[in-house]
Amino acid sequence: MTQARMISDEDFRKFREFFYRKTGMLFEDSKRYFVDKRLLERMDATDSESFRAYFTMVRFQASGEELQTLINAMTVNETYFFREEYQFRCLVDSMLEEIVTHTRQQRALRIWSVPSSSGEEPYGIAIYLLEHWPRLDDWDIEIVSSDIDTEILNQARRGRYTHRSIQNLPPSLLAKYFRRDGDHYLIDQELREAVDFTRVNVSDAADMRRHRHFDIIFCRNLLIYFDDLSRKQTAESFYDALNPGGFICLGHSESMSRISSLFRVRKFPEAIVYQKPWEAR
Amino acid sequence: MALKKPAPTAPSSDDERRLARDLPGLLSALAAADPLARRWAARDLAAHPNASRALVDRLRIETEPSVSQVILTTLTRLGDEIAVAGLTECLRSEDAMLRNAAIEAMKQLPDEVAPVMEQLLKDDDPDVRIFAVDVLESLRHPRVEEWLIRVIAEDPHVNVCATAVDLLGEVGSERAVPTLHALKARFVDEPYIQFAADLALKRIAQG
Numbered sequence: 286m287t288q289a290r291m292i293s294d295e296d297f298r299k300f301r302e303f304f305y306r307k308t309g310m311l312f313e314d315s316k317r318y319f320v321d322k323r324l325l326e327r328m329d330a331t332d333s334e335s336f337r338a339y340f341t342m343v344r345f346q347a348s349g350e351e352l353q354t355l356i357n358a359m360t361v362n363e364t365y366f367f368r369e370e371y372q373f374r375c376l377v378d379s380m381l382e383e384i385v386t387h388t389r390q391q392r393a394l395r396i397w398s399v400p401s402s403s404g405e406e407p408y409g410i411a412i413y414l415l416e417h418w419p420r421l422d423d424w425d426i427e428i429v430s431s432d433i434d435t436e437i438l439n440q441a442r443r444g445r446y447t448h449r450s451i452q453n454l455p456p457s458l459l460a461k462y463f464r465r466d467g468d469h470y471l472i473d474q475e476l477r478e479a480v481d482f483t484r485v486n487v488s489d490a491a492d493m494r495r496h497r498h499f500d501i502i503f504c505r506n507l508l509i510y511f512d513d514l515s516r517k518q519t520a521e522s523f524y525d526a527l528n529p530g531g532f533i534c535l536g537h538s539e540s541m542s543r544i545s546s547l548f549r550v551r552k553f554p555e556a557i558v559y560q561k562p563w564e565a566r
Numbered sequence: 567m568a569l570k571k572p573a574p575t576a577p578s579s580d581d582e583r584r585l586a587r588d589l590p591g592l593l594s595a596l597a598a599a600d601p602l603a604r605r606w607a608a609r610d611l612a613a614h615p616n617a618s619r620a621l622v623d624r625l626r627i628e629t630e631p632s633v634s635q636v637i638l639t640t641l642t643r644l645g646d647e648i649a650v651a652g653l654t655e656c657l658r659s660e661d662a663m664l665r666n667a668a669i670e671a672m673k674q675l676p677d678e679v680a681p682v683m684e685q686l687l688k689d690d691d692p693d694v695r696i697f698a699v700d701v702l703e704s705l706r707h708p709r710v711e712e713w714l715i716r717v718i719a720e721d722p723h724v725n726v727c728a729t730a731v732d733l734l735g736e737v738g739s740e741r742a743v744p745t746l747h748a749l750k751a752r753f754v755d756e757p758y759i760q761f762a763a764d765l766a767l768k769r770i771a772q773g
Contacts, residue, residue, distance in 0.1 A: 427572035479569040
């Protein structure tokens, strides 16, 4: 069935433009095979006779269900526990220290991990704080984690991982926070309950407005999928999601300086991160 | 104290939500005293194709740089004639940050900026002409080289020509060679022009 159908150059261009408007994600020509394969799979799954029929359904379906399924199919969700761990060290040794020093009133400190993918990052942050931030005895921490892909959010809530995901974790932490579940590792229930998983499209202003008052945002290796304008728009939304003095951590190959001038570059011993100025309004 | 489950994330009801999110509500919020409310209004106005005029008017009087940044981003997203005119106007601003942000924004609108480029390159103010050349630096438009050649052929101001010739060194082809020689002859007493034109010629020769 799949072989009989084709995605023409014009179809690809139309789809790319539509998907970009909806999500901010821009597929270069080099991603053509990746996009075509997933489109053809979804056309099969929905018994669509042609790209045109499928595309019409995606655009005009009242529930938006197929668009969400397509978004789930088009997003890449590959990560593992303690990826780019140096930023977690920066979190406990530098960023949180600066924030608590400036924060007069006792309140919960809020961390946002986006995209959540299957949960390795937000749970990894939680473990790192429990293990390495002694002030956790004095401060409450709230962790929110978000993704555009609803299927991966469900997976994150389940907290069940393959060996590949946990291979960077020291055995002591694996024993302390996970239990074996067949070939998988199931994360501790208390940790699962400590993270609030939400669905967010970072290109959607209304979605972003619901996520606010954060002290630290981890947004690693997401903006690389966006074009310049969407990247800038998202960075500006993050600015308003942060409290004054809040920090944003990007992936090692990303630089906020090339995206927006709203943030200050902070060079800590462990990592370079970006800060909303304390005096910002 | 410990890890604490946050309250479920729900639509917020404070400050920026006080005003309705329809066009009249957003236009009111664009004039709110709180910069956060103004930024959210400017951001949400991207969904309203008729908002460019109000955004351009606000940009003229806006004093908070973070709000100006968001307005510029929304104008880039809208990209209509009024938005482009508003961005162009920023090239005359004394505020270097605003000017640079407008240059960056214009680079992202090649098709929309193209119709006004000729006019900008003939502006009475040489600084505006230099900024227009700066826009060309990464404007993805097939006429970039043609515009630059015309600048070095006709512009009377040495600094405008110097900016253009630097860029021609990067994007120029064989087509630019005769005009580069003519430029050297026109500014025979300007060592920088001699140096930059020679460098551009060398780079073009190297392909």
